[in-house]
Amino acid sequence: MNEEEIEKKINESWQAGNSNPASDGQKEASWKKFQAEKFPQQKPKKWYYGIAASFLVIAATLTGVLFQKNKLATTNTSAYQIIENPTTHIKTIFLPDSSKVNLAANAQLSFPENFKTHRNVELKGEAVFEVKKDSAHPFTVKSQLTTTRVLGTIFKVKNLSAKHTEVNLYEGSVQLQVEGRDKNWIIAPGEVFVFKNDAIDIESFELFKEFKETPLKDFVTYIQKNYGFQLVFPDDISHKKITLKLNRQEPLEHIIAIVAQLYQYSYQKSNTDQKIYFATNN
CATH class of the missing domain: 2.60.120.1440 (Jelly Rolls)
Structure with a gap:
């Protein structure tokens, strides 16, 4: 029996099995009987092994892809x-x-x-x-x-x-x-x-920032640069000077309270426009 006839017999057996459903055990027994009758001493063709090996390679490749996807998903779960x-x-x-x-x-x-x-x-x-x-x-x-x-x-x-x-x-x-x-x-x-x-x-570096008879406008520039707030005074400050020693990370609220006390001002802080408005105490 040549390979073409063998393939024909396999297809006929497969179609017969599909048209008349049977249990897995019955299918396996039928296949073994057919195999024993038609080629009792014939070894499986090499192309069967090739197909099996191909399926294994494909399965291994797919598994690797899925593993990589799962790995990437895990590393990106931290929000x-x-x-x-x-x-x-x-x-x-x-x-x-x-x-x-x-x-x-x-x-x-x-x-x-x-x-x-x-x-x-x-x-x-x-x-x-x-x-x-x-x-x-x-x-x-x-x-x-x-x-x-x-x-x-x-x-x-x-x-x-x-x-x-x-x-x-x-x-x-x-x-x-x-x-x-x-x-x-x-x-x-x-x-x-x-x-x-x-x-x-x-x-x-110096932990403290010291102002000695420093023009108040220079002090205003320092506050804006380091704290992001602009100091707005009610009158001209070109003639005013300040003497003060501050920790370089002194809280802004402490600094403003000191300035208000030195010049007898009241003040209001506006986070909207990042300004601190001083007013003369009446």
Whole structure:
């Protein structure tokens, strides 16, 4: 019996089985009887193995594709919240753990929805962080190639480019890591960590800003640059001077209260237009 006749017999048996449904056991017994009668000593043709091998390869390939899709789906399930500051002034935000962030103009901050147990944020641009202490959940800031890890402190991260990041520490202690480096760096208040073009340096800066008989208009410029609020006075201030020593991260409310007391003003803060209006006390 040639291969054409064999194939014909197989088709006839298959069609007969489909037209008269039988149990799996009956089908298997019929096939074995047919096989024994027509080619009792004949070994299976190699093309059967080829077809079987092809099915295995296809199955393995599909399994691999499904695995890759599932893997990608898993890695993207963590939802992130993104906060942007498209304005020209500083934007103050509070994270779910009550940590305070002063986000500079054109900066962006992202953090996971499960932030309270995974206090990890990613920063693009510049921001000052006032981190709530939580020893069980360290706070980390990823900014390009650097990672700043803290427990509770006040610091500023300035991301100037992909290979230029600066971290100023005002209070507490932070540990810094740079991608691709085994060493960790710890800085103290009054120090700034500078990573620029693969070089690392730790420099010092003044923790306090001191004004000695400084024109009040220069003080106004400092407040607007560092806090994002414009001070508006009821009269000409060109002749006025101020003497004051401030922590560089002194809360704005404290500063304004001091200025109001020095010049006997009352004041009103407007978050709408980012201005603080002073008025003469009657």
